[in-house]
Each structure stands twice: as C-alpha cells, then as structure tokens.
Amino acid sequence: MKFANYAKKYLPKINKEIQLIFNRKLEKVNNAFLKDYYSELKDYFLAGGKRIRPLMCIASYNAFNGEREDQILKASIGTEFLHNASLIHDDIIDKDDFRRGKPSFHYRFRQYHAKYQLKKMVARDFGNNLGILGGDSAFFFGLEAYLSNEYDDASNIRGIRLYEQAYHEVCDGVLIEIDMVNKKDLSISDYIEMISLKTGALIEKSVLIGANYARVEEKYQKLLSIYAINLGIIFQIIDDILGTFGDEKVTGKPTDGDIREGKKTALLIGARNTLKGAELTRLNELIENQEMTDFDVQEVRELFKSADVINSSKHLALKYYEGAKAALNELKLVIKESELEFFDDLLNFVYDRTF
Amino acid sequence: MKFANYAKKYLPKINKEIQLIFNRKLEKVNNAFLKDYYSELKDYFLAGGKRIRPLMCIASYNAFNGEREDQILKASIGTEFLHNASLIHDDIIDKDDFRRGKPSFHYRFRQYHAKYQLKKMVARDFGNNLGILGGDSAFFFGLEAYLSNEYDDASNIRGIRLYEQAYHEVCDGVLIEIDMVNKKDLSISDYIEMISLKTGALIEKSVLIGANYARVEEKYQKLLSIYAINLGIIFQIIDDILGTFGDEKVTGKPTDGDIREGKKTALLIGARNTLKGAELTRLNELIENQEMTDFDVQEVRELFKSADVINSSKHLALKYYEGAKAALNELKLVIKESELEFFDDLLNFVYDRTF
Numbered sequence: 001m002k003f004a005n006y007a008k009k010y011l012p013k014i015n016k017e018i019q020l021i022f023n024r025k026l027e028k029v030n031n032a033f034l035k036d037y038y039s040e041l042k043d044y045f046l047a048g049g050k051r052i053r054p055l056m057c058i059a060s061y062n063a064f065n066g067e068r069e070d071q072i073l074k075a076s077i078g079t080e081f082l083h084n085a086s087l088i089h090d091d092i093i094d095k096d097d098f099r100r101g102k103p104s105f106h107y108r109f110r111q112y113h114a115k116y117q118l119k120k121m122v123a124r125d126f127g128n129n130l131g132i133l134g135g136d137s138a139f140f141f142g143l144e145a146y147l148s149n150e151y152d153d154a155s156n157i158r159g160i161r162l163y164e165q166a167y168h169e170v171c172d173g174v175l176i177e178i179d180m181v182n183k184k185d186l187s188i189s190d191y192i193e194m195i196s197l198k199t200g201a202l203i204e205k206s207v208l209i210g211a212n213y214a215r216v217e218e219k220y221q222k223l224l225s226i227y228a229i230n231l232g233i234i235f236q237i238i239d240d241i242l243g244t245f246g247d248e249k250v251t252g253k254p255t256d257g258d259i260r261e262g263k264k265t266a267l268l269i270g271a272r273n274t275l276k277g278a279e280l281t282r283l284n285e286l287i288e289n290q291e292m293t294d295f296d297v298q299e300v301r302e303l304f305k306s307a308d309v310i311n312s313s314k315h316l317a318l319k320y321y322e323g324a325k326a327a328l329n330e331l332k333l334v335i336k337e338s339e340l341e342f343f344d345d346l347l348n349f350v351y352d353r354t355f
Numbered sequence: 356m357k358f359a360n361y362a363k364k365y366l367p368k369i370n371k372e373i374q375l376i377f378n379r380k381l382e383k384v385n386n387a388f389l390k391d392y393y394s395e396l397k398d399y400f401l402a403g404g405k406r407i408r409p410l411m412c413i414a415s416y417n418a419f420n421g422e423r424e425d426q427i428l429k430a431s432i433g434t435e436f437l438h439n440a441s442l443i444h445d446d447i448i449d450k451d452d453f454r455r456g457k458p459s460f461h462y463r464f465r466q467y468h469a470k471y472q473l474k475k476m477v478a479r480d481f482g483n484n485l486g487i488l489g490g491d492s493a494f495f496f497g498l499e500a501y502l503s504n505e506y507d508d509a510s511n512i513r514g515i516r517l518y519e520q521a522y523h524e525v526c527d528g529v530l531i532e533i534d535m536v537n538k539k540d541l542s543i544s545d546y547i548e549m550i551s552l553k554t555g556a557l558i559e560k561s562v563l564i565g566a567n568y569a570r571v572e573e574k575y576q577k578l579l580s581i582y583a584i585n586l587g588i589i590f591q592i593i594d595d596i597l598g599t600f601g602d603e604k605v606t607g608k609p610t611d612g613d614i615r616e617g618k619k620t621a622l623l624i625g626a627r628n629t630l631k632g633a634e635l636t637r638l639n640e641l642i643e644n645q646e647m648t649d650f651d652v653q654e655v656r657e658l659f660k661s662a663d664v665i666n667s668s669k670h671l672a673l674k675y676y677e678g679a680k681a682a683l684n685e686l687k688l689v690i691k692e693s694e695l696e697f698f699d700d701l702l703n704f705v706y707d708r709t710f
Contacts, residue, residue: 025523029527031527031530031531031534033530033531033533033534034527034530034531037530089487089488089491092484092487093484093487116537118537119537119643119645121533121536128483129447129448129533130533132444132447132448132487132490133444133526133529133530135487135491136444136490136491136494136522136526137522137523137526139491139494139495140494140519140522140523140526143515143519144519147512147515147516147519152508153507153508153509153511153512154508156508156512157502157508157511157512160498160502160515161502164495164498164499164502167491167492167495168380168492168495171488171491171492171495172384172386172389174488175386175388175389175392175488176386176388176389178388178476178481178484178485179386179388181476182471182473182474288474290474
C-alpha cells in the first residue's frame with residue numbers, strides 16, 4: 001500500500017488513540033488552569049503532524065504479524081509522544097516560536113499570559129516554564145502506550161526499554177549538536193553520527209517497537225533498523241535543505257533560523273568542506289557572528305549556492321537511500337507485500353519531500 | 356531502627372545504585388561533551404540529598420517482606436531520579452542558581468559556558484538549555500529502576516505505572532502552584548491540595564512502590580498512603596517555614612526567594628487569612644510588586660511575624676502529624692518493629708527538622 005493510502009487508513013485511528021490519552025486525563029481534572037493546560041497540550045498534539053513514527057511502527061508490526069491492529073495502534077503512539085515532547089523542549093532551546101506554521105507550545109502560553117494579563121511572571125518566562133512542564137508531561141504520557149494495551153507484560157517491558165533507549169539516543173544527538181555549534185573542523189561523518197542519534201534513533205525505535213510486539217526474529221530486526229536509521233538520516237538531510245532553501249509557506253518554518261544559530265547542517269558542513277580562500281573565510285566570519293543581519297543571512301545563502309551544497313547534500317542523501325533500499329530488498333522475502341510497498345514508497349516520499 | 360541508623364545503613368547502598376546507572380552510561384560514551392554532561396549529572400546526583408524517598412521505599416518493602424534487599428535497592432531509586440529531575444527543572448523555572456548550598460544543575464552549565472568561553476549562545480541560555488535536557492535525561496534514567504532488577508515483569512509494570520502517576524501528580528501540583536501566584540483569595544485547603552500533589556504524591560508513590568514489590572494487601576497500602584501523604588504535607592509546611600525563617604547556612608537556600616516570587620506558602624496564605632485592615636493591604640501591596648527591594652522582603656517578614664504564622668503553620672502541620680501517626684498505629688500489628696520505629700522516627704524528624 002502506498003504511503004499516502006497507509007496514512008489515510010491509519011491517521012484518524014492514530015489520532016483517536018492520542019486523543020484518548022488526553023481525554024482520560026481531562027476527565028479527571030477539575031482545576032480550571034489544569035484544564036487549560038491539558039487542553040492546550042491535546043490541541044498542540046492534534047494540530048498536525050505526519051505521524052510517520054506511529055505509521056512505521058504499525059507497518060513494521062503488520063509486515064510480520066498484524067493480528068491485533070487495535071493493540072498496535074495503542075502501542076504505536078509512544079514514539080509520537082516522545083517526538084512531540086522533544087519538539088516542545090527543542091522549540092524552547094532554539095527559541096522557535098512557530099512550528100508547522102502554528103505557535104509552538106511555549107509560545108501558546110506566552111499568548112495565554114498576555115490574554116489573562118498575569119502579573120507576577122514575565123510572559124517569556126511563563127511560556128518557557130509551561131513549555132518545560134509540557135514536554136515533561138508528554139514524555140510521561142508516552143508511557144501510556146505500553147501501559148494501556150493488552151499485550152503481555154514482557155513485551156511491554158521491552159517496549160518501555162526501547163522507549164527509554166530512544167530518548168537517551170535522541171538526547172545524545174541533541175547534545176552533540178549543541179556542542180558542534182562551537183566547533184569548526186567537522187566532517188560529514190561527524191554530522192552523520194549526530195543525525196543518526198538526533199533523528200535516526202527515534203525512527204529506528206518506532207519500527208523496533210512494532211517488531212517487538214510482532215515477535216520478529218533478530219536478523220530481520222537488524223534489517224528494519226538499517227532501513228529506519230537510513231531513512232532518518234535522509235529525513236534530516238532533506239530537513240536541513242528545506243530549513244534554508246524551502247518554501248516557508250509550505251514548510252511552515254522560517255528559513256533563516258538554522259543559519260542564524262550557526263547550526264551544523266549538511267549545508268554548512270558541506271560548504272565549509274568545499275569553499276576555499278576568501279569565500280571560506282567570509283563564511284566563517286558570518287557564521288561566528290552573534291547577531292546576524294538579514295543581509296548576512298542572505299550572503300551565507302549565496303555562499304551555500306556557490307558551494308553547490310543543495311546538490312551535494314542530495315547526493316549524500318542518495319547514499320543512505322541506497323542503504324535503506326538494500327535492507328528493504330533483503331526483507332522482501334519475509335514481509336507482506338502491502339507493507340513492502342509502504343516502506344518503499346515512504347523512502348521515496350522522504351527523499352523527494354518539499355515539506 | 357531509628358531514621359538516622361536506617362539512613363546510615365542504606366544511604367551508601369542507595370548511592371551505589373545511583374552511581375551504577377550513570378557509570379553504565381558513561382562507559383558507553385566516547386564524545387567528550389557527552390562525557391562532561393553525564394559526569395556533571397552524576398556529580399549533581401551524588402552531591403547530597405537525604406534520599407528520603409528511596410529510604411521510604413526500602414522501609415515499606417522491608418516492613419512487609421524484605422526478602423530481596425539487593426533488588427529493592429535497585430527499584431528504590433526511581434523516585435529519587437524523578438525527584439531530582441523535577442528539581443533540575445524547578446530550579447530553571449524558579450531561577451534558583453543554588454540548591455543545598457551548591458550550584459543548581461543549569462547553573463553548572465552556565466559556569467561551563469564561561470569556563471570554555473563558548474561563543475554562539477549566551478551563558479544563561481546555554482545553562483537553561485542543558486538544564487532542560489538534564490532533567491529529561493534524569494526522568495528516563497529513573498525508568499532503569501524498574502527495568503534492571505530481577506523482579507517479575509508484572510511487578511515492574513506496576514512500578515512503572517506508579518512512577519508515571521507520580522510524575523503527573525507532581526506536575527499538577529506545580530501547575531496549581533504556578534496558577535496560584537496570580538490568585539488572591541486562597542484558603543488553607545487550596546494550599547493543602549496543592550502540596551499534597553507537589554510534595555505528597557512522590558513520597559506516597561515511593562512507599563507504594565516498595566509495597567508493590569512486597570505484594571502488600573490493598574488495605575495496608577491505603578494506610579501507607581495516608582501516612583506518606585501526611586508526611587509529605589508536613590515536609591512542605593516545614594519547608595515553607597525554613598524557606599523564609601530558616602538559617603541559610605544550614606538550609607543552603609536563600610530566605611528571600613519565596614517572598615520575592617509571591618509563592619503561595621503556608622506563611623503567606625496564613626498571614627492573609629489572619630491580618631486585617633492596613634496590615635493586610637500593605638502585605639498585598641508588597642507581594643504584588645514585580646521587583647521587591649530587600650526592605651520590602653524584610654517588611655513582609657515582619658508582617659508574617661505580626662500574624663504569628665510560624666506558630667500557626669506548625670499547628671497546621673500538627674494536624675497532619677496526628678493523621679500520619681494514626682495510620683502508623685493501625686499498621687503496628689502487621690509491620691516489622693524495626694520499620695515501625697523508622698516510620699515513627701522519620702515523622703518526628705520531618706516535623707522537627709531545621710534543614
């Protein structure tokens with residue numbers, strides 16, 4: 001089944017499970033502020049998102065087993081909670097006030113502060129503080145995925161272990177990225193290591209969680225891992241390209257953020273490894289600037305173009321595309337055709353996406 | 356066994372288990388910045404703390420069973436991780452740069468930023484960002500308590516459920532407290548509801564986790580709950596007193612923070628319910644001030660004294676002392692004598708503590 005059809009089939013069901021978790025909490029809450037908080041969190045979760053991680057978890061389960069679709073739906077949303085929890089905290093860290101064209105979670109509470117004219121705390125702090133708690137809440141709500149299904153305890157314990165590992169790997173990736181901002185001589189392999197953790201790990205754990213409940217043999221789990229990590233790497237490389245050269249109206253994200261923060265994207269590392277002499281010196285000068293003007297950002301963009309980094313990044317992504325494809329080829333003989341098509345189509349979707 | 360002796364017996368063992376979790380991670384880490392990060396986190400965890408929550412978990416287990424001391428030690432540290440994770444995030448929220456007389460976790464990374472003269476990010480943001488991640492890491496490390504012991508899966512799943520519930524209740528308490536800052540007419544019962552969640556819930560879950568592994572009958576779990584929530588309430592009331600009238604050298608915390616933030620402590624709510632006329636008006640005026648001077652803080656302190664809030668708060672705590680004592684009396688017949696003595700002595704310790 002094509003990715004779009006798979007999404008069409010499962011997205012409403014995934015969203016229903018997410019909704020269920022928040023509704024269970026909201027039913028028990030009386031305090032007006034708590035009601036606002038959990039409603040905001042629910043609304044944030046349901047405001048959008050491609051649900052790639054739950055879809056991959058479901059597909060990985062269905063590819064081998066598929067017996068209890070109702071139950072894998074419940075277990076599939078754990079990594080989506082983890083993903084969104086990380087995004088809530090990342091948006092505070094990166095000072096991103098918008099995501100997918102909508103206010104980020106902490107920004108919603110900055111608006112809330114203004115709306116109710118709260119006194120004792122300034123709006124920015126209030127927003128960030130509620131954002132810290134919001135992310136924390138979401139990390140814990142994610143555990144519900146493994147605590148409120150009908151699978152046996154041993155499978156759920158393994159699920160929770162994968163959930164825990166996923167977080168630690170994502171965190172390591174984010175930490176390495178923070179550290180990289182202060183480093184110059186970085187190779188593409190440093191970058192790949194970082195994004196394998198930051199983006200690849202959670203996608204990998206999503207398919208492994210599906211495989212866990214389907215009791216997939218270890219050798220096939222290994223292949224699913226390779227496919228998923230490669231997909232994650234491609235996802236991030238394309239994300240880097242779109243983050244600077246995408247269409248803001250389509251991506252919903254400003255295209256100057258990465259450059260301003262000096263983020264070590266595929267573009268920046270690629271440009272530094274390609275440019276020479278005056279161009280390289282100028283690029284480094286611009287990036288090290290604490291406060292970049294719009295002109296500075298535009299100049300960086302031009303230097304990127306001069307280094308032809310869009311093409312070299314696409315070329316880099318192609319290597320991982322082929323790695324994912326090879327793993328998928330080996331899985332061909334053991335997984336269901338509809339899921340093979342899903343994984344194959346998803347790979348193309350991620351590689352070609354413009355949003 | 357007296358609380359001090361119980362602590363003496365188990366504290367080194369508890370710390371060893373905490374250390375083990377960080378060492379396992381550190382062994383696997385190569386990146387220099389990750390090494391610094393996890394070493395800092397380990398150091399922060401081992402820098403101090405009374406370990407009341409693990410001790411209560413162990414005592415609750417030993418009171419009924421005690422067969423597998425090596426295993427309950429592992430399971431006991433979950434709530435200590437949750438506690439410290441919350442503290443790390445709370446210290447960012449409350450802008451507390453010190454805790455127990457030592458730098459708070461986010462402040463350590465503000466110092467780290469200065470030490471390495473990092474460029475792209477300002478020191479305050481760098482510290483806060485690492486603090487957000489540090490708390491998140493700690494929440495997940497806490498899961499290890501239930502994933503790396505030898506108890507059966509069903510018990511561990513119940514342990515994780517209690518861990519999850521604990522977080523949500525603590526979070527609800529913190530949220531209600533944030534909301535209360537902007538409210539005037541609050542009763543003591545609003546306050547008690549808030550601290551039952553903010554402080555009581557995690558202490559309650561600590562004994563319930565011990566009881567879970569000891570397979571304690573539900574009626575006795577109920578009594579343990581009552582004891583622990585009451586203890587938590589006393590703990591917080593005394594904390595409020597010490598937070599404003601304690602000896603900074605002994606508590607390691609500045610005594611102007613709560614007043615400056617307009618925190619709804621037992622003292623402030625008590626004073627508002629006692630003072631009348633000009634004194635009440637003046638108190639409200641002072642507290643609503645965004646930026647309080649040292650003189651303002653001192654004046655609030657004088658108004659608190661005029662309202663005799665230390666005594667009334669102590670009197671309030673006494674009610675919960677008696678509640679805890681009554682629950683303990685009912686448990687007398689079924690729990691071991693050494694743990695009965697521990698719980699009884701702990702109650703006195705918490706009620707009389709000056710640090």
